[in-house]
Amino acid sequence: MDYKQTIADNISSALDHKINRKDIEAKIEVPKNSKMGDLAFPTFILAKELHQAPQIIAQNLVKQINTEGFDKVVATGPYINFFLNKSKFSNDVLDLILKQQQNYGNNQRGNQRNVTIDMSSPNIAKPISMGHLRSTVIGNSIANILSKNGYHPIKDNHLGDWGTQFGKLITAYLKWGNEKDVEADPINKLVEYYVHFHKVDKEHPELDDEAREWFKKLENGNQEAINLWKWFRDVSLKSFNKTYDKLGVKFDTYNGESFYNDKMDEVIQMLKDKHLLKKSRGAEIVDLQKYNLNPALILKSDGASLYITRDLATAIYRDRTYHPAMNLYVVGSEQILYFKQLKAVLKEMGIPSADNLHHVPFGLILSNGQKLSTRSGRIILLNKVLDDSVKLAKEQIQEKNPDLPNKDNVANEVGVGAIIFGDLKNNRMDSINFVLKDQLRFEGETGPYVQYAHARAESILRKAHVSSQSIVSGSKSVSDPAAWDVLKLLNDFPRIVKMACDEFEPSDIAKYSLKLSKAFNKYYAHTKVLVKDDELVARLSLVKSISIVLKEALRLLGVKAPDQM
Numbered sequence: 001m002d003y004k005q006t007i008a009d010n011i012s013s014a015l016d017h018k019i020n021r022k023d024i025e026a027k028i029e030v031p032k033n034s035k036m037g038d039l040a041f042p043t044f045i046l047a048k049e050l051h052q053a054p055q056i057i058a059q060n061l062v063k064q065i066n067t068e069g070f071d072k073v074v075a076t077g078p079y080i081n082f083f084l085n086k087s088k089f090s091n092d093v094l095d096l097i098l099k100q101q102q103n104y105g106n107n108q109r110g111n112q113r114n115v116t117i118d119m120s121s122p123n124i125a126k127p128i129s130m131g132h133l134r135s136t137v138i139g140n141s142i143a144n145i146l147s148k149n150g151y152h153p154i155k156d157n158h159l160g161d162w163g164t165q166f167g168k169l170i171t172a173y174l175k176w177g178n179e180k181d182v183e184a185d186p187i188n189k190l191v192e193y194y195v196h197f198h199k200v201d202k203e204h205p206e207l208d209d210e211a212r213e214w215f216k217k218l219e220n221g222n223q224e225a226i227n228l229w230k231w232f233r234d235v236s237l238k239s240f241n242k243t244y245d246k247l248g249v250k251f252d253t254y255n256g257e258s259f260y261n262d263k264m265d266e267v268i269q270m271l272k273d274k275h276l277l278k279k280s281r282g283a284e285i286v287d288l289q290k291y292n293l294n295p296a297l298i299l300k301s302d303g304a305s306l307y308i309t310r311d312l313a314t315a316i317y318r319d320r321t322y323h324p325a326m327n328l329y330v331v332g333s334e335q336i337l338y339f340k341q342l343k344a345v346l347k348e349m350g351i352p353s354a355d356n357l358h359h360v361p362f363g364l365i366l367s368n369g370q371k372l373s374t375r376s377g378r379i380i381l382l383n384k385v386l387d388d389s390v391k392l393a394k395e396q397i398q399e400k401n402p403d404l405p406n407k408d409n410v411a412n413e414v415g416v417g418a419i420i421f422g423d424l425k426n427n428r429m430d431s432i433n434f435v436l437k438d439q440l441r442f443e444g445e446t447g448p449y450v451q452y453a454h455a456r457a458e459s460i461l462r463k464a465h466v467s468s469q470s471i472v473s474g475s476k477s478v479s480d481p482a483a484w485d486v487l488k489l490l491n492d493f494p495r496i497v498k499m500a501c502d503e504f505e506p507s508d509i510a511k512y513s514l515k516l517s518k519a520f521n522k523y524y525a526h527t528k529v530l531v532k533d534d535e536l537v538a539r540l541s542l543v544k545s546i547s548i549v550l551k552e553a554l555r556l557l558g559v560k561a562p563d564q565m
C-alpha cells in the first residue's frame, strides 16, 4: 500500500488541487522519531504559494484532511504527522501479499520493452575468474529485477573469442601443444601455452610476427586457423558452462566478439562516410578531443580490428535487432573510460540509441587486499570456490541438522547462494575482500542467514497445521506492536524493487532481505507465534508473507530458498 500516495491525494484535494499531487508526495517523509508518527508532511513548502505561515497551514489542513485509515492526524509546528491505523495497515499489506504471492512488488513500468544486458563475457582459453563472477551474478540479478519491473531482458554473453591473442595461442599450440593434453584439461593447458608464448617472445620477437600472421589468417577465414580457433572455443565453453550450471545462470545469446567479424566492414564504411576516421602512425583512429577523451583506435596499422571495433558492431547490431530501451554493459570499473569512448564514437556516428548505452560498472574482488590477475598467478578459480563452498555448507548442515532430507540439494543451494549473496550484498562499486568462511556463516550479513530466516518461517507454518487456504482467507490484523517493523518492511518491498531497477543495484534487494530477516528474528524472539488465540491466523499470515517476500527477494538475486535447512 502506498500511504504516501493516499496522503498526497488527501492533501491535494483539501487544497482544491491547487498544488500538484506528485509534488506533495515527493515531500512526505518518514520521521526519525516514531513518536512523531509514521509519516509526516512539512507544510513550509506550501507557504509561498498559499501566502500563509507553515504552522497555520498545518493547523488548517488537519481540519480538512480525510483521516480514514489513520489513528490520528495532528499538526505539530510546521508539520502534519500521520499515525497509521496499525490493524488496518496490517490487513492491507498482508492481504495484498497473500493475494499476489510471488507477484507482490511487480510493476509494469518497462512496458515489456527490451533491455540488452552484456554480462559475464569471459575470455576463451582463460579461466572464468572471480572478476567474471561479479559480472555474471550482478547481470543475472539485474535481469530478474528488470523483469519484475515489466521489462524484457536479453542476457548476452559477449565472449572474448576474437582478437590478436588467438594468433598467439595458435602459434603457441602449433609449437608446443598436444591435442590429448588439451582435451584432458583444456583451460589449464591453453593458459600454459599462452604464458609460455609470452616468456619466449621476449627473446624471439619473430614469434610476434608469426602470431600476427595467424590472426590475419583467422580474420580472412583460413581453414586451419578457423578449425583450431573453433576447437579452443568449444572446449572453453564446455568448461564455462559447468560454472554457469552451478550458479544457475542462463543466457539468451552467446554472441561473442567473433559473431561480429563479418559485421565490421560496414562499421568501417559508416565511419568513413561520416569522415570520422583519421590516420595516425599507420593506424585508423577516431578523434575524441571534443569529449575530453583519448582517441579511439579502430584499426591497427596491419588492418586488424580491435576490441572497440567489435563493440561498435555489437552496439549497432543490438540496436537494429532488439530496439532496446536500454543497452547495459555489466563490466568492471577498469573499463569506465573505455565505455565512455565507445559511447562517444557511437554518438559521433549519429547512432540514435547511443544515449541508451549504460555502462554498469563494479569494483574489484580482492584476495588479502590484493588485486587478482592471471599474470600474477593470484587467481581464485570460480569453479573451485563454488565446490569448496558447497562442501563447507554440507559440513555445517551435517552438524546442525543431520536428519535433514535432501542434504546434498540443500548444501548446493546454501553453498552457491552464499557466494552469490556475498557478492550482491555489497554496493556494486565497492571492492570486495573475498573470505569464503565469512560468506558461509549462518549469522551476520550472509546469504545463509536470509535463507535460514525463510526456512524458519516455513517451519513455523508446517508446525501450525493450518491450511494455506485458511491463512489466505482468515484475519490479517496483527495488533502486536512487535510486528510493526516487519509490517512496514513488507510494505516497503515494491518501492525497493523500483529503486533497485533505477539504480541497477541488486544490493538494494540484498540489504532489504537482511533487514527483513533481522526484523523477523527479533519479532520471533519476542512473540510466540503458535499460541491458540484470536490472532493466531493473523500471525500466520504475517509469517507466510515474510516467507513469500524473502523467497522472492532471494529469487531476484539468483539465490534459492530451501524450505528446510
Ligand code: ARG
Pocket (backbone or CB within 6 Å): 118, 121, 122, 123, 158, 159, 160, 311, 314, 329, 331
Ligand atoms: N571479455 C571482456 C573482459 O574479460 C569483457 C567484455 C565486456 N563486454 C563488452 N561488450 N565489451 O574484459
